Amino acid sequence: DIGGFCVEGRYERARQGSPDMEEWRELNARWFQFGAFCPLFRSHGQYPYRELFNIAPETHPVYKTMVQYNKLRYRLMPYIYTLAGKTWSEDYTIMRGLIMDFAEDENVINISDQYMFGSALMVCPVYEYKARKRDVYL
Structure with missing residues (x-):
């Protein structure tokens, strides 16, 4: 949490x-x-x-x-509520590993520190102390 x-x-x-x-x-x-x-x-x-x-x-x-x-x-609440509704009505997943949306791209298979938040937002958390930038795969 x-x-x-x-x-x-x-x-x-x-x-x-x-x-x-x-x-x-x-x-x-x-x-x-x-x-x-x-x-x-x-x-x-x-x-x-x-x-x-x-x-x-x-x-x-x-x-x-x-x-x-x-x-x-x-x-983001309207977007999040829409995603929550899709989880119930379509068995959707809100937090999605990149492979779930980009299965044809072999480069995403082992990316464990980026994810899709629904289909519209890619999240790339910064998780190192004092880091102010990071590399991401787009």
Whole structure:
């Protein structure tokens, strides 16, 4: 689930100014970015707290990113509801490995870090700390 849920003790002190604070904030931002393109989007947990204002101040780039992706999720709701309806009426799959839509392309067989969100959106999550770009297969 989104929100950086983990059982490691290293993130329990993040709110107290530990050296892990920026890594923890970025982890939460990445979870929000990824979660916006999942069928279920929610923050789970109580401690460390998951509310945006508890993760970073309003002026922090992580806070702004999380708000941006939360708003994006709501803008996508008509699309997501349409996909959800297709899962029931047509046995459709919302999150689709590339091979499901591009079976004729042998290059997609082993791509495990990109997926289609419905038929219109390709999702290519960034999952390395401090990464600001990544390679994708189009």
